[in-house]
Amino acid sequence: MSALGAVEAAGAGGAALFRPLSAEDGEQQPAEIESLCMNCYRNGVTRLLLTRIPFFKEIIVSSFTCESCSWSNTEIQSAGRIQEQGVRCALAVASRQDMDREIVKTDCATIRIPELDFEIPAFSQKGVLTTIEGIIDRAVMGLEQDQPVRRATDKEVASKIDDFISKLKQLKEVHSPFTFIIDDPSGNSFVENPHAPQKDEALVVTYYKRTPQQAAMLGLEEEELDEKPADSAEDLRNEVLQFNTNCPECNAPANTNMKLVQIPHFKEVIIMATNCDSCGHRTNEVKSGGAIEPRGTRITFRITDPSDMTRDILKSETCSVEIPELEFELGMGALGGKFTTLEGLLKDIKDLVERNPFTLGDSSTPSKTEKLQEFIGRLQEIIEGKTKAVFVMDDPAGNSYLQVGRIRAAFLCPDG
Known part of the structure; x- marks a missing residue:
């Protein structure tokens, strides 16, 4: 039986198959399957562990050992979805x-x-x-x-x-x-x-x-885009579209809602929200509804007051974020696109850093853990308005936005 075949058989009961990888999780036991050793052609044992790695996707870890010839082999198979890029x-x-x-x-x-x-x-x-x-x-x-x-x-x-x-x-x-x-x-x-x-x-x-x-x-088929008349495109702005997808947490079938929204004094964006009835997970993502701008945008904002945390912010998936005081940079693609407040985005960054798998459990070292806790503490002080800082958004596609105020924005040429 193949690894994916074993997954399908195990999933027949409808339980959550993939659990987060954790050194403290003693309940997560691998499944054992008798299989043929390709070295001595006698029977050995294959162990399958279905797990989810933070900052990665669901994976199937398979480990084979043969008691007859002591041959062993370990490999992984991706059980998650193929990414958009x-x-x-x-x-x-x-x-x-x-x-x-x-x-x-x-x-x-x-x-x-x-x-x-x-x-x-x-x-x-x-x-x-x-x-x-x-x-x-x-x-x-x-x-x-x-x-x-x-x-x-x-x-x-x-x-x-x-x-x-x-x-x-x-x-x-x-x-x-x-x-x-x-x-x-x-x-x-x-x-x-x-x-x-x-x-x-x-x-x-x-x-x-x-x-x-x-x-x-990869076995993907190109999507054929049907041309829609102008009045049909106008109707889409007034309704919420829904399509089927899989939950990013438990991989159960779920529905994603999509809506075109006009941000005042900016442009049109697409807001997508997914709610999972199986595990209760909720997620939302924002994508630009317009074309790539002729010039990139770099927004530099000085956080000086706790009220600054309430400013609306649109971070596109091509936007990188930098906080010089913390020597921190979040690359484009991380966190995806988001339409939230400055406080909401900083909290998402804090959660993202805390879930780093290489600073948790057996993968961590005292020096890494100490540096991580120090960083999280300094970031929390900025969120609470106790520390002033500079917040920089750099979007080569020009599709990011920060609510008007004490902002210095520079429009960059395509070559930077």
């Missing part, structure tokens, strides 16, 4: 500590190391939850697997592969910096930021629109 993470590896960064790699992700002209193509390996060093070790193991046969049949090719394996092993010592790139059109791969909540200068995360070829690779 693909993601590309480029990390400049400069120290041994960078080799210990945790990596979530899905089946469809491609890994590249340009300095060695090395690439692991999509769908050539199963999804894994590992480290950068673990990725390199798996690549070395795969190349060494058929070396005895190559040495017997083609010594020249075997010699070249031995040289390349040696170069891969030297990467783990980090004698010289190199670039580690993971490109995932599904948007479900992840690279740890050990400096959270501060920005990681060595890590560049880019979100992009999938090409038709990438969409076909």
